[in-house]
Structure formats: C-alpha cells, structure tokens
Amino acid sequence: MKRFLKSVGFALNGWRAFFTHEKNGRIQIVIGITTIIAGFIFHLSAPEWIAILFCLALIPTLEMLNSALEKLCDLAEPSINEKIKFIKDVAAGAVLWSTVFVIIIGAIIFVPKILDCIK
Ligand SMILES: Nc1ncnc2c1ncn2[C@@H]1O[C@H](COP(=O)(O)OP(=O)(O)OP(=O)(O)O)[C@@H](O)[C@H]1O
Numbered sequence: 001m002k003r004f005l006k007s008v009g010f011a012l013n014g015w016r017a018f019f020t021h022e023k024n025g026r027i028q029i030v031i032g033i034t035t036i037i038a039g040f041i042f043h044l045s046a047p048e049w050i051a052i053l054f055c056l057a058l059i060p061t062l063e064m065l066n067s068a069l070e071k072l073c074d075l076a077e078p079s080i081n082e083k084i085k086f087i088k089d090v091a092a093g094a095v096l097w098s099t100v101f102v103i104i105i106g107a108i109i110f111v112p113k114i115l116d117c118i119k
Pocket residue numbers: 070077078079080081082084085088089092
C-alpha cells in the first residue's frame with residue numbers, strides 16, 4: 001500500500017510538471033475547463049458527456065506522452081539525428097491525429113446547440 005501511494009505521488013508530480021511547466025499542459029487546462037463549462041451551459045446528455053470526457057482524457061494523455069518522449073529525445077541526442085526526427089514527428093503526429101477527431105466530435109456535439117441558441 002505504501003509503495004502504491006508512493007507511485008501515485010510520483011504520477012501526481014508528473015501532472016504538476018506537465019500542467020504547470022509545459023505550455024501545452026496549460027493550454028489543455030484552459031480547453032478542459034472551457035469545455036466543461038460549455039457542457040453545463042448546453043446541458044449535455046449522458047452519452048455526450050461520455051464522449052466529451054473521453055476526448056478531454058485522450059488529448060492531455062497523448063500530450064503528456066509526447067512531452068516525455070521529447071524530453072527523452074533531447075537528453076539522448078541533443079544534435080540533429082534522423083531517428084530522433086522520426087520519433088518526435090510521429091509522436092506529434094499521434095497528437096494531431098487524435099486532435100482532428102476530437103475537434104470533429106466536439107463540433108458534432110456543440111455546433112447544433114450553438115446554432116439553436118443563435119436562432
Ligand atoms: N535532435 C533532432 N534531430 C532531428 N530533428 C529534430 C531534433 N529535434 C527536433 N527536431 C525536429 O524539430 C521538430 C520540433 O522539435 P521540438 O523538440 O522543438 O518540438 P516542439 O513540438 O516544437 O517542442 P515544444 O513542445 O517544446 O514546443 C521535431 O518534430 C523534429 O522534426
């Protein structure tokens with residue numbers, strides 16, 4: 001139990017490092033809070049909340065892995081290297097790939113509600 005709590009502590013340190021020191025982490029916080037507020041304003045249904053919460057979990061998770069990989073690459077090979085370029089580009093590509101679908105999901109959920117409000 002003590003070891004488990006220690007591991008949770010390390011993971012929470014990871015959250016703090018990502019969400020306070022990384023620019024992308026701070027952006028994710030702003031997007032997350034804004035989306036949750038919008039969810040309450042537009043009275044999302046349970047399935048809509050599930051989709052939105054899944055999206056809000058997915059992108060920061062990928063961003064965290066991307067940031068960790070970037071740091072590892074910078075440590076392992078500070079000079080220009082084709083393999084490092086591949087690793088960094090593919091990791092960034094993973095974030096972008098998911099982001100495209102998350103934007104589509106967000107649009108499917110929020111755009112009709114916003115249009116209803118404007119009418
Ligand atoms: N050591 C390297 N060798 C080859 N290409 C690199 C190297 N470091 C970075 N690059 C290239 O530059 C791009 C940007 O790398 P960088 O580490 O600056 O990521 P970033 O997303 O701009 O970082 P940040 O998240 O700090 O803004 C990489 O995707 C890669 O194409």
